Amino acid sequence: MSIITISFITTVLFVFLSYTSISKSLKNQYIHESESVLQQSTNYFSYQFLNVENILEKLSEELTVESDNIFGTLQFYEQLIPSSSTIFMGLENGKYYYSSKQLYPKSYKVVEQEWYKNINKSEGVTWTKPYMDYLTPEIIISASMPITHNGLHGVVAIHFKIDKISEMISESRIGEDGLVMLLDGNGTILANRDNYLIGESIIHPQQEKLLEQSFDQLVPYSIDNKEYLIQTKAISQNGMSILTAISEEELRNELVKSLLPIVLTGILSLLIFGTMAYVGLLKVIKPLKKLIDLMSSVELGNYNVYAKEKDYLEVHQLTKGFNSMIHGLKKRDQELNHTYNEIKKTEKQLRVKYEELKESEEKIQHLAAYDSLTGLLNRRSIMQLLNQTIENNNGELYKAIIFLDLDNFKTVNDSLGHSTGDHLIVEVAQRLNNLTAKRKDVARISGDEFILICHDLHSESESEQIAQEITALFEEPIIIDSKQLNVTASVGVAIYPSHATTTEELLKIADMAMYQAKHFGKNCYKVFDETVKREVDEKVEIELGIGECLRNNKFELFFQPLFNVQQGRVTNVEALLRTKSSALSKFNIFQIIQTAEITGQILEIDQWVIREACRSIQRINEHMEDPLHISVNISALHIMQQDFVKNIKTILEETGVEPGWIDLEITETSLMESFDLNIAKLFELKELGISLHLDDFGTGYSSLNYLNRLPIDHVKIDKSFVDKMLQSEKDSKMVETIIALSHNIGLQVVAEGVEHEDQFELLASYQCELIQGYYISKPVNYETIIRFIQNQNINHMSI
Structure with missing residues (x-):
């Protein structure tokens, strides 16, 4: 018995010591592997993000308003950042550039993106929290930096796809069951080896302190009901962190594997010693038999025995x-x-x-399925729903796909703030939900864009009734915080299966019809037809042609002289846009400018025209004893930009032209939206020495109150008045009255569209200062206008 006890104790002690030693060794091995992976991963991400910040700083210095090929610059720098990353540049006016070849839809609002909101917050690099990509359901993170110099005001950003920059983590492991994870600042899992628990947060109220301690030491932690020893390390640039986790279950399993040979050896030893003990036991019980024999002897009366x-x-x-x-x-x-x-x-x-x-x-x-602001379906859900209903449709009933876009919603955000804009969107969503259509689905797909699907229509005409009901929803003002907002909407309608039978085509043509409604003056609806398609295709063709002209310098200026009646010579020229591009040869300049105003390209065209006009008048006046003035038309959209005056100043400084040689022509209608704000900009231009002309006078508001408040020097009588003044005495008196009224308040007058000598003589008799039109000269190129001015002969005009 003593031998068995000793052998058992020895075996147990040996197994215990082996257990302690192997357990410590295995744990140290896993800890060393964990710390190595943690350090390597942290260094990798820190280096990548630091490299990105350096690239953003270089980009912010290199990108200027005069950059010849912004797209090429973005693509060049994209080669220096991790693959599947994209560089974006958004301007304050909403225009944007991106290095990817993938086209973003027009509904993409750059000023609403998280990365763009850094524009006025900081001069350094700012990192966004991970968010869902606009086009693909992928998680991305953006680093952005504001650009506020060299005439450029905007944000340049680099977007990373989390699953792509996390490839190192995907290849890392600690043992077989250990974890290596990339976490955001809130503890949500962004990436790991097997996409395990992606999107889940590992921070639980009862474990928050343990997670904080893991930045300094290895701590036990429960993830998905499994026990681990975790350690974390922060990435300094953006608050993200790397977490490594050693599986305690794997540690135990490895310990068992290591101890198994030792335990088997112990069992074998026990068997050997057990056999020896059994032999010994037989020897031990021999005295007991002897005792029994002694007791039997006593029973027989033998008392002389002794145990x-x-x-x-x-x-x-x-x-x-x-x-x-x-x-x-x-x-x-x-x-x-x-x-x-x-x-x-x-x-x-x-x-x-x-x-x-x-x-x-x-x-x-x-x-994932609903819009967070309104509770309506989102873009992905409405497209899935439309796909399903089309697949299950028996073809007997119609569906109306209605695309709705609020008119001038940006003005509400800019003037009243985004909070008011959000309240407005919620109110519009409620009104759309209350439409009388029995079976309908309503979705918000972007800032101010909505899609309605109306099912089970018995005729195509029912869709028009619904569209009329939608436009009627906006006849009553919307009250937000005691403010009355007169909101309108442009509505486009596509009908299934008459117009198309696929989701993509139906949404595309509904969008086309909506833009056609905007073209017709907004606050109306348009049902898709072939005319809409042709006009939209034409607009797309013009838009692409404008882009080609801007990139390859295919625009040019023509000049039309203005004859000064009092001085008997040409004292002014007007700069007029023309194109040398074959892509735009079949379109007139009015169509080109109208499309540019819709697409926003008019801003870049305006700046090009002003800059070229300044350079042209600089060269013209080198040959002139008395310098000429040059007139340039300014679009309404350009005036509305916050950096309008700043852009003008920058161009004047770049070209070195005298501000007094520049006349800016502005229409009445362009001033009426945000009148007080726009008039302040005009006063800033006057302080620079620029002369201001009120174009198309008489065709807009023509309010004497507004006219008296404007800091203008000339009014320009529209051609429609000049055409009629010889046909009726009433129209003639109207022109004479406009000229007299202008003189009485200290303004000079320009008459445009003068084509005949009789018109010229009548305007001269009314003491109109400047006369412009084909009677003087049609618009000509630079070389011709130089010759015209140098060789002008007033006698041929029979004045």
Whole structure:
């Protein structure tokens, strides 16, 4: 018995020491691997993000308003950043450039993007939180930096696809079951090796302190109900962090594998010693048999027997061993009871966790399908729904796909703030939900754009009734915070299956019809037809042609002289836009400018015209004893830009032209929107020495109150008045009155569209200062206008 006890104790002690040593060694091995991966991953991301910040700083210095090829510059720098990343540049006016060849839709509003909101916050690099990409359902993170110099005001940004920049993490591992994760600032998992728990947050209220301690040391932590030893390290640039986790279960399994040979050796030893003990036991019980024989002898009356006490020591040890066994069984029952209670507690916690996960999943599903502001369906959901309804449609009934865009919504945001804009969007969503159509689905797909699908229509005419009802919704003003907003909408309608049978085509042609409604003056609806398609295709063709002209310098200036009646010579010329591009040869300049105003390209055209006009008049006046003035038309959209005056100043400084040689022509209608703000800009231009002309006078508001408040020098009588003044005395008196009124308030007058000598003589008799038209000269190129001015002969005009 003693031999068995000693061998058992020795084996247990050996296994215990082996367990302690192997456990420590294995843990150190895993910790070393974890720290190595953590350091390498952190260094990798820090280097990548630092490199991005350096590139953004170089880009912000290199990109200027005069950059010949902004797109090429963005593509060049894109080669220096991680693959599948994109560089974006957004300007304050909403225009944007991007290095990717993928086309973003017109509905993409750059000023609403998180990365763009850095424009007025900081001069350094700002990192966004991870968010969903506009086009593809992929998680991205953006680094952005404002550009506020060299005439450029905007933001340049680099977008990363999380799954692409996280490839190093995808290849990293700690053991077989360990984790390496990229976390955002809120503890949400962005990337790991097997896309495990992507989008889940690992921060739980009961474990927040443990997670904080993991930045300094290795701590036990539960992830997805599995136990790990975790350690984290922050990425300094953007608040993200790397987490490494050692699986405690894997540690235990590896420990068991290492201990198994030792345990088997111990068992073998016990068997050997057990055999020896059995042989010894036979020898031990021999005294007991002898004792029985002695007791039998006593029973027969033999009292002369004697049992030696030392022969029966094993019986005493057996009794003691039995008592120890009873004590051990009692202790085991107590431990089993404690374990049972712990299991019940864990089961309860698991149930609570399950309910939390279920609730989180429901929230995520709702966010993925619905617009967070209005509660309407989002773009992805409405497209899926339309796909499903088309697949299940039996073809007997019609569907109306209605595209709605609020008119001048940007003005509401700019003048009243984004909070008012959000309240307006919510109110519009409620009104659309209250339409009388029985079966309809309503979605908000971007800032101020909505899509309605009306099902089970028995005729195409029903779609027009619905469109009329939608436009009628905006007849009543919308009240937001005691402010009355007179909002209108442009509505485009496509009909299934008459116009198209696929989701993409239906949405595309509904969008076309909506833009056609805007073209017709907004606040109306348009049902798609072939005329709409042709006009939209024409607009697209013009838009592409304008882009080609801007990139390849295919625009040119023509000049039309203005004859000064009092001085008897040409004192002014007007700069007029023309194109040398074959892509735009079949379109007149009015169509080109009208399309440019719709697409926003008019801003870049305006700046090109002003700059070229300044350079041209600089060269013209080098040959003139008395310098000439040059007139340039300014678009309404350009005046509305915050940096309008700044752009003019920059061009004057770049060209070195005298501001007094420049006349800017502005229409009445362009001033009426945000009148007080625009008039302040005109006063700034006057302070620079620039002369201001009010173009198309008499065709707009023509309010004497406004006229008296404007800091203008000339009014320009529209051609429509000049054409009629010889045909009726009433029209003639109207022209004479305009000239007299202008003179009485200190303004000079320009008459345009003068084509005949009789018109010229009558205007001269009214003391009109400047006369412009084909009677003087048609618009000509630079070389011709130089010759005309140098060789002008007033006698041929028969004045």
